[in-house]
Amino acid sequence: MTIEALDISVIRGRTRLLDGVSLSLRAGELTALIGPNGAGKSTLMACLAGGMTPDRGTVRLDGRTLAEFEPDELARRRAVLGQNTAAPGALILEELVALGRMPYRRSSLRRQNLSIVAGAMEQMSVTHLVGRACCTLSGGELQRGHLARTAAQIWKDDGGAGAGFLFLDEPTASLDPAFQWHVLREARKLADQGSGVLLILHDFNHAALTADRIVLLNRGSIVAAGPPDQVLTVELIAQVYGIEMVRITHPQTGCPTLLPAAPGPGQTKMRHRETSHA
Amino acid sequence: MSTMAIDPATEGTINRIAVEIGRRQRRRWLAILVMAAAAAAVTAGLSLGAVGIPFVEVWAILSGVHAPADAVHAMVVMDLRLPRVITGLLIGASLALSGAALQGLMRNPLADPGLVGVASGAALGAVAVIVFASAWLAGWPGPVQRIALPLAAFGGGLATTLLIYRLAHRGSHTDIALLLLAGIAVNAVAGAVIGFAVFVSNDQQLRDLQFWMLGSLSGISRDGLLPPLAMMAVSVLGLWRLAGLLNGLSLGERDAHYLGFDTERSKRILVLLIALGVGAGVAVAGAIGFVGLIVPHLVRVVLGTDHRFVMPASALLGGALLVCADTVARLVVLPAELPIGIITSAIGGPFFLMLLIRHRRELAS
Numbered sequence: 001m002t003i004e005a006l007d008i009s010v011i012r013g014r015t016r017l018l019d020g021v022s023l024s025l026r027a028g029e030l031t032a033l034i035g036p037n038g039a040g041k042s043t044l045m046a047c048l049a050g051g052m053t054p055d056r057g058t059v060r061l062d063g064r065t066l067a068e069f070e071p072d073e074l075a076r077r078r079a080v081l082g083q084n085t086a087a088p089g090a091l092i093l094e095e096l097v098a099l100g101r102m103p104y105r106r107s108s109l110r111r112q113n114l115s116i117v118a119g120a121m122e123q124m125s126v127t128h129l130v131g132r133a134c135c136t137l138s139g140g141e142l143q144r145g146h147l148a149r150t151a152a153q154i155w156k157d158d159g160g161a162g163a164g165f166l167f168l169d170e171p172t173a174s175l176d177p178a179f180q181w182h183v184l185r186e187a188r189k190l191a192d193q194g195s196g197v198l199l200i201l202h203d204f205n206h207a208a209l210t211a212d213r214i215v216l217l218n219r220g221s222i223v224a225a226g227p228p229d230q231v232l233t234v235e236l237i238a239q240v241y242g243i244e245m246v247r248i249t250h251p252q253t254g255c256p257t258l259l260p261a262a263p264g265p266g267q268t269k270m271r272h273r274e275t276s277h278a
Numbered sequence: 279m280s281t282m283a284i285d286p287a288t289e290g291t292i293n294r295i296a297v298e299i300g301r302r303q304r305r306r307w308l309a310i311l312v313m314a315a316a317a318a319a320v321t322a323g324l325s326l327g328a329v330g331i332p333f334v335e336v337w338a339i340l341s342g343v344h345a346p347a348d349a350v351h352a353m354v355v356m357d358l359r360l361p362r363v364i365t366g367l368l369i370g371a372s373l374a375l376s377g378a379a380l381q382g383l384m385r386n387p388l389a390d391p392g393l394v395g396v397a398s399g400a401a402l403g404a405v406a407v408i409v410f411a412s413a414w415l416a417g418w419p420g421p422v423q424r425i426a427l428p429l430a431a432f433g434g435g436l437a438t439t440l441l442i443y444r445l446a447h448r449g450s451h452t453d454i455a456l457l458l459l460a461g462i463a464v465n466a467v468a469g470a471v472i473g474f475a476v477f478v479s480n481d482q483q484l485r486d487l488q489f490w491m492l493g494s495l496s497g498i499s500r501d502g503l504l505p506p507l508a509m510m511a512v513s514v515l516g517l518w519r520l521a522g523l524l525n526g527l528s529l530g531e532r533d534a535h536y537l538g539f540d541t542e543r544s545k546r547i548l549v550l551l552i553a554l555g556v557g558a559g560v561a562v563a564g565a566i567g568f569v570g571l572i573v574p575h576l577v578r579v580v581l582g583t584d585h586r587f588v589m590p591a592s593a594l595l596g597g598a599l600l601v602c603a604d605t606v607a608r609l610v611v612l613p614a615e616l617p618i619g620i621i622t623s624a625i626g627g628p629f630f631l632m633l634l635i636r637h638r639r640e641l642a643s
Contacts, residue, residue: 071539075537092582099537105522115292130295
């Protein structure tokens with residue numbers, strides 16, 4: 001299974017939100033999408049997930065353009081969690097997770113859907129919140145509820161997690177460090193079980209430790225794409241973000257790890273980036 | 279199916295969710311209560327009035343085993359009251375469901391077909407036909423004349439729904455202030471046109487017009503009732519079927535799309551069905567306010583937000599409420615009748631104020 005974007009552009013007024021981006025996502029692979037604010041990360045994700053049609057270029061899932069899929073057929077093959085997704089306050093958590101099984105409402109049995117909802121809730125550690133209304137949950141608890149919903153949406157029919165594609169836009173936002181790593185580990189596990197996962201992340205080290213591949217986006221174009229040690233170089237980060245980092249090697253995993261350089265020259269560089277942006 | 283292995287921990291969670299769902303579903307006795315209320319309202323509506331007919335006799339007449347001596351009673355029940363009660367049930371059901379659907383579509387608990395102007399738009403269409411097109415319509419055969427009124431009301435309701443939706447919808451959310459202000463504007467225009475129509479109309483037209491402004495079921499007769507009843511039935515069944523979509527829409531339009539709903543197409547169908555139900559209801563009985571606001575709220579307090587339960591319960595409760603209000607309207611000022619809109623507004627106005635107080639903090643932001 002692959003999702004393949006070929007030379008896609010999104011143009012709004014005079015601005016090119018995406019400018020000739022080509023990218024393919026494969027099953028079993030975890031890709032991290034990084035880039036400064038306004039680089040076009042969410043736009044690229046929406047195009048790949050079929051939530052937005054690019055003005056130029058095509059996106060294909062297993063050879064068929066996304067427009068050829070019925071919405072519910074597409075929904076059985078990919079799930080999306082955007083930023084600031086709403087949830088009505090009175091909705092009960094397991095009802096929220098069960099919404100992920102909507103695309104299967106005509107084909108699956110109630111009992112089967114229920115066990116998938118339960119499995120997804122366990123995977124995201126929210127089973128102790130059964131029966132709670134969304135308005136009584138903390139931001140992190142609600143975020144994990146949404147994650148369970150998207151995991152349930154691409155759950156295999158035979159009861160195992162990990163099929164289809166999962167798109168998560170900053171899934172670690174509003175989580176404490178423990179749950180940030182929990183979510184990243186679960187995303188990694190889903191990829192190992194066979195899902196194709198695309199994560200939008202801001203933390204370089206989160207990306208380095210979980211992703212097979214990192215895509216660095218800036219002003220609507222891909223600057224670099226490849227394994228973490230090729231993309232997370234001090235030079236590329238300085239060029240794109242205008243900040244100075246020091247790269248060390250993680251003592252246990254051997255992953256590249258970026259730390260902020262001692263304050264000083266970095267400050268002037270940051271100002272430089274802001275002015276060049278305007 | 280079951281080749282799938284479920285580990286004990288998942289089994290435990292399943293059981294806890296099942297218990298939780300069961301706990302909520304035990305509220306189904308309330309569904310039975312609502313059905314009983316609807317049945318009681320229908321019986322009361324058939325039994326009470328200028329001529330009181332005992333409940334037992336009503337049921338006997340309905341089942342067709344009445345004695346010949348009750349011929350007048352039978353006529354009152356079957357020819358006068360039954361069409362009125364059935365119409366009341368359907369209007370109440372379609373107003374309540376239109377309210378629930380509008381609230382789901384706009385993702386806002388304060389949307390009501392009356393408040394946001396859909397009912398006024400429909401009344402505008404109907405008044406246009408009564409006053410300005412009656413002479414022209416007289417040349418057409420009877421069935422065309424009878425369907426023209428509900429169709430015009432449907433058209434007016436549809437145009438208004440589209441207008442307010444376009445106006446109040448920004449990005450992924452609906453601005454409640456814009457929505458209610460648009461409703462005020464539409465209501466003002468409708469008020470002006472209806473006022474003008476009153477001014478230029480003759481006595482017969484004036485009598486027809488009076489109930490548009492207040493809403494009343496007194497004009498009901500079997501004649502020409504079938505087209506609007508069919509329209510309301512289509513609206514009620516259609517909106518009920520869209521309960522799943524409304525659940526998906528509660529996460530926002532883009533997320534509903536990601537969940538596999540053809541959001542654009544479904545939204546068009548939703549708007550059409552709302553306009554169809556409200557338009558047909560207005561064509562028959564004028565603008566009856568607040569039913570679409572009160573009923574879904576009461577239902578949600580008890581049954582939660584799942585539209586698969588909210589929709590059927592709202593339909594039943596809405597129907598029961600309207601039949602009760604109509605029965606009261608027929609009884610309080612005998613031998614005259616009170617317009618039913620006065621009663622629903624008398625209940626609905628304070629209810630709306632209460633909601634505003636409850637949602638004050640959210641609305642202020």
